[in-house]
Amino acid sequence: MALEVIALGVGDAFSVKHHTSSLLLCCDGAWLGVDCPDRYREALESAARSSGRTLDLGAIDDMLVTHLHGDHVNGLEGIAFWKHFVEAKRLRLHLTSEARAEIWEHRLRAPMERLWDGRRFIEMTFDDYFDSRTLSWEEESNIGPFRVRIRRTQHHIPTAAIRVEAGGRSVGYSADTAFDHGLIEWLSAADLVIHETNFGPAHTSYESLATLPDSFRRRMRLIRYPDSFDVSASSIACIAEGEVLIP
Numbered sequence: 001m002a003l004e005v006i007a008l009g010v011g012d013a014f015s016v017k018h019h020t021s022s023l024l025l026c027c028d029g030a031w032l033g034v035d036c037p038d039r040y041r042e043a044l045e046s047a048a049r050s051s052g053r054t055l056d057l058g059a060i061d062d063m064l065v066t067h068l069h070g071d072h073v074n075g076l077e078g079i080a081f082w083k084h085f086v087e088a089k090r091l092r093l094h095l096t097s098e099a100r101a102e103i104w105e106h107r108l109r110a111p112m113e114r115l116w117d118g119r120r121f122i123e124m125t126f127d128d129y130f131d132s133r134t135l136s137w138e139e140e141s142n143i144g145p146f147r148v149r150i151r152r153t154q155h156h157i158p159t160a161a162i163r164v165e166a167g168g169r170s171v172g173y174s175a176d177t178a179f180d181h182g183l184i185e186w187l188s189a190a191d192l193v194i195h196e197t198n199f200g201p202a203h204t205s206y207e208s209l210a211t212l213p214d215s216f217r218r219r220m221r222l223i224r225y226p227d228s229f230d231v232s233a234s235s236i237a238c239i240a241e242g243e244v245l246i247p
């Protein structure tokens with residue numbers, strides 16, 4: 001089966017209209033989540049309704065996070081607890097070495113380190129919840145049928161753009177980044193390019209993307225656009241929530 005990309009959310013961290021941006025990749029019955037914002041199960045359910053696909057958290061065992069801003073990882077605590085308590089599983093978490101060095105101490109340890117089993121407290125570690133795999137900056141990483149390459153973006157904290165190949169097709173995702181010609185060129189090796197647009201020096205303005213050649217903009221789709229963005233006036237098609245993209 002071909003590579004499919006399902007947009008679980010298309011909004012930014014402040015959106016009141018959309019779920020926060022995240023993608024779900026599917027190929028040959030294997031799933032790879034890309035970023036894990038808040039209310040993940042609700043976004044999954046809503047995308048299942050609008051796409052007509054069966055989207056089951058029990059089948060999503062691989063999650064890649066592009067960086068540690070909350071709008072990309074706030075759902076991890078809940079998903080890891082769900083995997084632990086409901087499915088008796090660990091989540092396979094794919095992340096950069098920089099994110100791995102910080103994620104437990106600075107994001108997850110306080111709420112997840114101690115569990116009460118009804119009689120006593122149990123000390124838990126990162127490895128009790130997660131089977132973590134570090135993504136190489138230099139080499140391809142294999143996640144089931146997905147071949148993943150990453151590239152640094154221009155953002156506040158270490159962030160990885162990704163290029164994923166599976167089933168003979170490929171998708172590139174900018175993650176959060178300032179406008180970066182080098183990154184655009186790197187992403188352009190993919191059949192479909194998903195790029196963020198938002199405000200501020202650490203994000204990409206729509207105006208800068210609109211200057212790209214027509215032929216490239218036709219292979220490009222926008223995500224993480226602000227609520228105020230005029231989707232109908234955009235010269236680059238915006239992804240709709242729950243949309244299934246086939247690169």
Ligand SMILES: [Zn+2]
Binds near residue numbers: 067069155176
């Ligand atoms: Zn960010």
